[in-house]
Amino acid sequence: MSETVLMKGNEAVAEAALRAGLDFYAAYPITPQTEILEYLSKKMPELGRVCVQADSEITAINMIMGAAYTGKRVLTSSAGPGISLKQEGLSYCAANDLPVVYVDVQRGGNGLANMGSCQTEYKREVTGGGNGDYHAIILAPASVQETADMVSLAYELAEKYRNIVGIMTEATIGQLVEPVTFKEAVDPASLPVPSWAKTGKMISSSDEPIKPRIKDAKPKADRAKYFQMKEEVQMWESTNVDDADYVVFAFGAPSRVVYDALLILREEGQKIGMIRPQTLWPYPEKALEELKEDVKGLISLETNCTGQMLPDVALARDLHFKDRHVPVYSCAYIVLDRIPTVMQVVDDIKAIISGQTEEAY
Amino acid sequence: MTTRKKPEVWKKDSSFCPGCGHGIVIRLIAELIEEMGVKSRELHAVGCACNLNGCWNDPQLQCPHGRAAAVAVGAKACEPDDLVFTYQGDGDAYVIGLSETMNAGYRGNITSIIINNNNFGMTGGQMSWTTLPGQTTTTSKKGRDALKEGEPFKGPELLSQFENVKFAARGAVYNPAEVNKTKALIKKAFELQMSGEGYGVVEVLCGCPTNWKMSPVDSNKWIEDAVTRYYGLGIIKDETAKILKEAI
Structure with a gap:
């Protein structure tokens, strides 16, 4: 080395x-x-x-x-x-x-x-x-x-x-x-x-x-x-997903912001985890096997305005949770010239937890 | 009368139309590869050249329409000892692929064999940049209007402006004498490449009886009488004498 x-x-x-x-x-x-x-x-x-x-x-x-x-x-x-x-x-x-x-x-x-x-x-x-x-x-x-x-x-x-x-x-x-x-x-x-x-x-x-x-x-x-x-070939990295009520899917630079946001939310008692896809094709559908049975929701977090990864998260959800509906939410950041701040992500995840944000799929 | 042996790289019969010039040019290339004893690679584009697939028993790669020269430059960079050439039509090399063809001439060390049959053959005879003024095609039904649609495009003449282009020529295959001359032109272009010095281009005027709606005999006559008036045969630029002498 x-x-x-x-x-x-x-x-x-x-x-x-x-x-x-x-x-x-x-x-x-x-x-x-x-x-x-x-x-x-x-x-x-x-x-x-x-x-x-x-x-x-x-x-x-x-x-x-x-x-x-x-x-x-x-x-x-x-x-x-x-x-x-x-x-x-x-x-x-x-x-x-x-x-x-x-x-x-x-x-x-x-x-x-x-x-x-x-x-x-x-x-x-x-x-x-x-x-x-x-x-x-x-x-x-x-x-x-x-x-x-x-x-x-x-x-x-x-x-x-x-x-x-x-x-x-x-x-x-x-x-x-x-x-x-x-x-x-x-x-x-x-x-x-x-x-x-x-x-x-x-x-x-x-x-x-x-x-x-x-x-x-x-x-x-x-x-x-x-x-x-x-x-x-599916590859991913998971953070605190075993007991997570909500799991964020984020890749690349925004995943680093999510990582910090998770620390803050954990301190506040919110059980949030993250799956960070390392392969986007094939999408890491197998990662959902690590989720707990009664997970409350999945969040697709990305920096584009249309939520380009969102359908892949929803498809992975459909493949894994066949007996019940698990909502999929979108955090698609439309400010095109920068990645979101940690506090912005914290606030947006809290809005999902509190039911203020409607599910996307 | 001498009989020519069928070259090894000519695996089986091609599916070119009767009277088409492609088959003759491919045969010349195949003979030269054997006679010169070179390792070869062929790279070619879509269009009528697709009819080569299956009959050419030598390395070849299907390239996007117009891009063969760029592919060839990449292959040549990795295998400088190989003979790397493109085999393209006029629509491919001069219309959609003008940029790639010019840039390969500008600094590449490959050979381009360009078949000029004055129309888009594979797609059914549309107007090309090489279509003669007044020539009817499916997209110039009243004859090409050179004022509106441009004068016939002369690729080797344009390429010959580049310092890197050491050999530029135009041949034809409408009679045995021209076939033999064309073979000599292609041979010189190949020898140039194998000496490692610069780019060579040989354009070959070919008949397209199917799309011209002429018999093969009339097609050959039309090339001789009309096409060669716009597209003069022979060597346009030749700096190979010094190079090839030094190489020996």
Whole structure:
């Protein structure tokens, strides 16, 4: 294990990827993720690896598609509308079963969007984003250390399932400077060349070259793969859920605010717990098994104005509580340029407990 | 008469329309790969090039429409010793993929083989940027109005402005003599790439009898009489002599 250093979340992404054996990176500048490009444009040539400042986000995703096809570890990163531009390419990566890893440092809002620390890209990321019938595994770190850890995990998952993995952070996590300890560096030359590299063969049709027309085998294999990932990849962290009357679901930066709010509410005698999804797809439905039988309500807390995660909490509720109705509440923070304060969260949870807030589902 | 052996990479018959130029160009590429003895990779886009799937027995990757050049640049960066080329149509490389094509020429070290058949073939013969003035297509039923809809677009000429583009040429396959010349052009572009110096592009004028609603013979005649008046054949830029000499 190497020494602990202070580093920005975005730089930690870059350093962790280098240590995981990143061979090819391409991206286009966009705030608040440009530090990744800047960091790698300095370090990768020193290590004899390739970093390309692409002419667009579209070109960047297509370049890493070509690079991934050679079996190398690849990365692209962007934010907000930049990730939207990559959806076409990501769908093609899914069609070709390429283990591509990307980082989305979310922006806040629609269109150009702003630099606020927001979670307005949840919906796009967890549904696959591009046309077709696929899912990317979406990892959501809540600290710089977790960001670094999730980068190496992302490569393991991507290669295990031959699937896209997205790491969805947000402005606060990307810009925050925190202590971080990195794993030992892996030499890309020591990584085995995958058997499928440069063969143009899909996961489901090992003896046939890629064909654009959907055959039976491909959708069937995809379906099996997505079910398998749903079963095996769910990750979450729970805090005080065993005796909790209300359980908050929050990920990323706001989960840290919730953590502090829980301490205050506990001191006041309120039994509140938190489930912090670390994978947003697959959503950690299994986490509900930790809840007590007579839990009074679930709260989806996120920083976007429409409550993008809310339906996933409601679906997880439906899956687990089949005999009785457990209300699901929404705390969706519509102030797009910042995350809520601890006292704001405390007040909003109290409003739910006291019955002032109507259930959402 | 000499008989040509069918190249190994030509796995089985393609599904191009009768009289289409694609089959000839693919055959030339396949022969060159064998004759030059290179490891190869093919990267191509949607459109008529999709008909290659299943008949091409060599590494290939289906790319988004217009983006093949970007994919190829990424692959080439990881495998600099491989021959990496795009095989695209004019709608793909010059219309939707103009940015990716130009940027690959601007700084990439790949080869682009671009089939120019003056229309969008796969989607049923719509107007392309390469459609001739007055040419009728399903979206220019009274003939292309160059004043409103632009003059025919000349990709290799435009690309040749970049310092990084070392070879730009246009061939055709409407008679055996032109087929042989085109093969020589593609060979030079491949040799350039394998020497590690810069980008090469070869555009090939091809007939599209199905969408032009002409017989294959008439299509070839139309290319020779009308298309070549706008699209001059031959080398547009060639800086390979020095490079290839040094490489030897």
